[in-house]
Amino acid sequence: MTNPFEHRRPTELEDKAHAEAVRHFAEHLNQFPASREMVERLERDADKIALAANMAAAKPTPKENVIQADDGRQWHKSVDLMENIHFCHRPISYGAEYAVVEHFPARGANEIWNRGWNAVEVLKAFAQEQRQALQIWTDDVSAQVREFLSEKFPGQDLSRVADAFIHKCATQAVSPKNTLTHGHQQNHSRGVRI
Amino acid sequence: MEPIPKTEEQPAATPAERLAYSVQESADMLGVNYFSVYRLIQRGKLKVCRALRGKLLVPRAELLKLLATE
Numbered sequence: 001m002t003n004p005f006e007h008r009r010p011t012e013l014e015d016k017a018h019a020e021a022v023r024h025f026a027e028h029l030n031q032f033p034a035s036r037e038m039v040e041r042l043e044r045d046a047d048k049i050a051l052a053a054n055m056a057a058a059k060p061t062p063k064e065n066v067i068q069a070d071d072g073r074q075w076h077k078s079v080d081l082m083e084n085i086h087f088c089h090r091p092i093s094y095g096a097e098y099a100v101v102e103h104f105p106a107r108g109a110n111e112i113w114n115r116g117w118n119a120v121e122v123l124k125a126f127a128q129e130q131r132q133a134l135q136i137w138t139d140d141v142s143a144q145v146r147e148f149l150s151e152k153f154p155g156q157d158l159s160r161v162a163d164a165f166i167h168k169c170a171t172q173a174v175s176p177k178n179t180l181t182h183g184h185q186q187n188h189s190r191g192v193r194i
Numbered sequence: 195m196e197p198i199p200k201t202e203e204q205p206a207a208t209p210a211e212r213l214a215y216s217v218q219e220s221a222d223m224l225g226v227n228y229f230s231v232y233r234l235i236q237r238g239k240l241k242v243c244r245a246l247r248g249k250l251l252v253p254r255a256e257l258l259k260l261l262a263t264e
Contacts, residue, residue: 027218028228035229083227106225107261113237133229133236136250140217140232143248150247 003167004160017153017161021145025165028141032169035137038082039130042123049087050098050119053078057089057096069101069110077101085113087123100126142166214243214251223257234260 010018022029042049061076067088069075075088084103089096099115100122113129116122145165149158215223220240221231234240235250240260242250 031228035227082229084230102230104224104226106223129236130233133233136236137228137232139248140250143245143250144216147245147247147249 004163010160010164013153013156014158014161017149017156017158018164020152021148021161021165024148025141025145028144029169032134032137032141035082035130036134036170039127039134042081042127042130046120046123046127049079049081049123053087053089053098053119054096057091067101067103067110069099069112071112075099075101075110075112081126087119089119098122138166138170141169212254214253215257217250217252220252220257224260 056076056078065077066074067077067086069088073090075090077086078089078098079087081087081100084105086101086103088099088101090099095117097115097117098119100113101110102113103110114122114126116125142162145162146159149156149162217228217231217235221228224231231240231252235242235252240252240256242252242256245251
């Protein structure tokens with residue numbers, strides 16, 4: 001998706017609508033880029049994370065890092081992937097089994113997302129699912145922004161604003177202070193095509 | 195003057211329970227971040243429906259089911 005304001009500057013109304021959407025969906029704009037970066041890091045560093053887990057599996061695990069998952073087995077935390085999500089291993093007679101385990105505070109449970117004997121494969125499968133989850137998030141935010149704009153500015157065609165909002169959300173961290181005009185100028189001054 | 199007889203106190207009206215919640219509300223109720231809710235949806239752990247413009251809604255029953263799952 002390209003920035004819909006790349007070739008034609010936003011109108012005053014579009015600029016105002018964008019600023020309001022940014023204010024209203026500030027929490028999404030804070031969380032989405034951070035989650036996207038986590039997934040990108042996971043995809044990029046799967047080999048390194050797997051190596052760290054392999055090394056952790058070769059050493060004794062401190063007691064506080066041993067958790068019981070929903071399969072009833074004890075897992076050893078190797079690497080923290082995201083908030084409340086850990087890459088874990090479980091010693092077995094001929095090596096180790098690996099799993100991505102999420103802790104749900106509301107239930108006090110540890111749920112296994114992916115598991116297998118090959119650490120890299122487990123991480124890649126998890127990363128792929130996170131990509132799909134990001135896409136669901138993008139689609140949902142897009143629908144929410146369109147709903148918000150149509151209620152706030154009834155009868156106006158602000159589809160370019162919604163598209164620009166999603167574009168920013170999906171490609172960069174956005175400060176709530178940014179406006180379309182500022183973002184537009186900055187991108188051109190850097191000579192970056194977005 | 196005769197005292198006015200006390201009427202039996204009525205319990206405070208509770209707000210009607212909603213049938214569904216947005217992802218943001220669901221995240222708040224579950225005590226997780228947005229991404230966790232979208233991951234649960236991706237995994238099929240939370241079944242969702244779509245409002246008219248495509249916005250995702252999580253049925254209350256799904257949230258309760260998830261919390262009750264052991």
